[in-house]
Amino acid sequence: MNLSKNKWLKYKYLEHSSSLTPYLPSTKQFSHHNFLRMMDKYGQVIVKPIGGSRGRGVYQVRNLGEDLYEIHIENRQHQFMGLDAVYSYLQERTKHHSYMVQRLITRATVQGRPFDMRIIVQRRRYHSTWKVTGKVAKVVGPGYIVSNIERSNGKLMRVSSALSESSLSDMSKTMLKHKIKHVSIRSVKRLDRLFPGHRIYGLDIGLDQDGHVWIIEANLFPSRSHFRKLKDKSMYRRISSYIRGY
Ligand SMILES: Nc1ncnc2c1ncn2[C@@H]1O[C@H](COP(=O)(O)OP(=O)(O)O)[C@@H](O)[C@H]1O
Ligand SMILES: [Mg+2]
Incomplete structure (x- = not known):
């Protein structure tokens, strides 16, 4: 993938500048381990393609409590019991491209x-x-x-x-x-x-x-x-x- 379109490498490059780290939402490459870690830490994340554009393939995942989770993609929402089910759903849909998992910013x-x-x-x-x-x-x-x-x-x-x-x-x-x-x-x-x-x-x-x-x-x-x-x-x-x- 062209470096100029690679969200992960651009993120890592920005992150190396300590004056910018306070403004960068924590981001990891999408994997089982990183996904669980980020969900545990933030409770809500964005999973998006490293080479994506125009908002394509952007998943929002939220912990709703009591082991209930919600995935929001496009204008659709799906609910799941347990993080394993959430991960399986995402893995099936993201397996052909590289994805990253980013802390969700609760925007104004x-x-x-x-x-x-x-x-x-x-x-x-x-x-x-x-x-x-x-x-x-x-x-x-x-x-x-x-x-x-x-x-x-x-x-x-x-x-x-x-x-x-x-x-x-x-x-x-x-x-x-x-x-x-x-x-x-x-x-x-x-x-x-x-x-x-x-x-x-x-x-x-x-x-x-x-x-x-x-x-x-x-x-x-x-x-x-x-x-x-x-x-x-x-x-x-x-x-x-x-x-x-x-
Ligand atoms: N970490 C995040 N927190 C909140 N909203 C996000 C986050 N990442 C992406 N979004 C939303 O999804 C849109 C698309 O994501 P972006 O990273 O800009 O990829 P692209 O525009 O290349 O598809 C953003 O403009 C923003 O509206
Ligand atoms: Mg964008």
Whole structure:
């Protein structure tokens, strides 16, 4: 698998930077041992393909108590008695590809639905300064867990509006936005060493219910389509001009 699409290797590279570890949800390669360990530690995890994209094959697993577990994939939920049954179900469906198991971030919500954000970070050709050139909030579609807009029929919102209307509306928006920007730029500066010459990143950033920032994943080939869809085209134009190089 191409390194630029390998979520596991990108995660491991980011994790080596101690300034980023507080923002990285604990992640292991999917195996029986690691799955049990992570379920024991966090009670809820995400199992997703290392080479995945667009929210395909993303499983959410939750311990509901009294040995009852729930798997949520797409807009479907399945319940199981005992972790062995959960593991067998996942193993059967994940055996043809490599998967990883990640701590589930209990994301902040807008109108009861979790959201995360797509942050675009770029630099111009021959320049070394990284800039946040676009940001948008993605609210998961009804019944889904992934915020990928096409897959879950989710909703795009301006980050400011999402924060104001969210479960974090009591927190300072300026402070949250500052943290998001700080973590995004830091992540990109780290990845820049792994992908020298690359000039654009699209980060999936989540906020938990305490307003803590989490890096969900880093994309090297982010689509501009979200920004094209917004009524205000200024971010779209800025991203496009950075892509052209100036
Ligand atoms: N650890 C996690 N906690 C909460 N939500 C997650 C987690 N991992 C993924 N998701 C949700 O699933 C979506 C898809 O996962 P992601 O890692 O971005 O893969 P891809 O977009 O390449 O399929 C994310 O944008 C987010 O909405
Ligand atoms: Mg993603």
